[in-house]
Amino acid sequence: MKKDFINLDQVSLSFERQQVLQDVNLTLEQGVSYALIGKSGSGKTTILNLIAGFLKPDKGTVSINGVKVLKPRKETAFLFQELGLFPWQTVEEAVAMPLQLSGRKQEIDSGVETLLRKLGLEKHRNKYPQELSGGEQQRVALARTLISEPDIILMDEPTSALDATTKEELQSLIREEQQKRQATLLFVTHDVEEAVILGQNILILKENGTISQLENPYYFTEQAREQLGFYEECIKLRQLIKVENNI
Ligand SMILES: Nc1ncnc2c1ncn2[C@@H]1O[C@H](COP(=O)(O)OP(=O)(O)OP(=O)(O)O)[C@@H](O)[C@H]1O
Numbered sequence: 001m002k003k004d005f006i007n008l009d010q011v012s013l014s015f016e017r018q019q020v021l022q023d024v025n026l027t028l029e030q031g032v033s034y035a036l037i038g039k040s041g042s043g044k045t046t047i048l049n050l051i052a053g054f055l056k057p058d059k060g061t062v063s064i065n066g067v068k069v070l071k072p073r074k075e076t077a078f079l080f081q082e083l084g085l086f087p088w089q090t091v092e093e094a095v096a097m098p099l100q101l102s103g104r105k106q107e108i109d110s111g112v113e114t115l116l117r118k119l120g121l122e123k124h125r126n127k128y129p130q131e132l133s134g135g136e137q138q139r140v141a142l143a144r145t146l147i148s149e150p151d152i153i154l155m156d157e158p159t160s161a162l163d164a165t166t167k168e169e170l171q172s173l174i175r176e177e178q179q180k181r182q183a184t185l186l187f188v189t190h191d192v193e194e195a196v197i198l199g200q201n202i203l204i205l206k207e208n209g210t211i212s213q214l215e216n217p218y219y220f221t222e223q224a225r226e227q228l229g230f231y232e233e234c235i236k237l238r239q240l241i242k243v244e245n246n247i
């Protein structure tokens with residue numbers, strides 16, 4: 001039995017006069033991956049920020065494992081839309097940073113080594129971000145997200161800036177790492193195929209803040225992209241998004 005892990009209960013939030021979320025309810029289970037889809041400006045990034053503890057709701061509660069989120073917790077990792085790599089940090093330094101900051105210095109050598117190898121970054125270890133391609137930068141940011149062994153991984157459009165092949169490679173990596181770690185993954189995407197590849201459940205956020213949740217029958221299919229059924233599932237989802245948003 002999977003258990004409820006992240007809970008948004010009647011969450012409302014406004015920025016100045018603009019109400020972005022109104023009475024949002026959402027329950028996410030431990031070890032499951034969720035794709036969050038919705039129109040631009042519908043509040044997807046805001047939901048991630050609430051779960052991360054960077055924003056507080058005006059009304060309602062956000063809780064993790066039954067504990068109210070009042071500030072960022074160290075077991076929650078966030079891969080931002082703009083990756084947040086520092087120009088003065090080499091690949092190796094960037095990946096080691098979360099362990100440095102949390103005083104886990106003895107774990108740095110082996111932790112960094114393992115991740116650089118897994119994500120194919122060994123030969124770039126001494127480079128700075130401006131010396132890396134977009135896909136390499138994305139992998140560095142992913143390695144930095146994974147090194148602290150998070151139980152929640154939040155990702156805001158993790159592959160949006162990548163070409164098709166690099167995107168597929170990164171998606172496989174994210175999928176593999178999430179399944180191995182049994183972390184709860186919540187990622188925002190505008191890409192229907194990405195939602196069907198990476199999301200065991202798909203959440204559609206409507207402008208009024210209601211969220212429809214559907215299970216993705218294709219999540220456990222190997223080589224999904226080589227099967228017609230996968231594309232049928234994508235078409236179904238695309239149509240559903242239109243219906244949900246009255247387009
Ligand atoms: N700090 C802020 N101050 C004022 N308004 C904000 C702030 N952050 C977000 N908003 C507004 O809240 C709404 C939701 O923003 P959010 O970033 O959550 O949207 P999103 O669904 O992630 O959109 P996109 O797909 O374009 O990234 C938008 O209309 C945005 O302008």
Ligand SMILES: [Mg+2]
Binds near residue numbers: 044045046156188
């Ligand atoms: Mg956003």
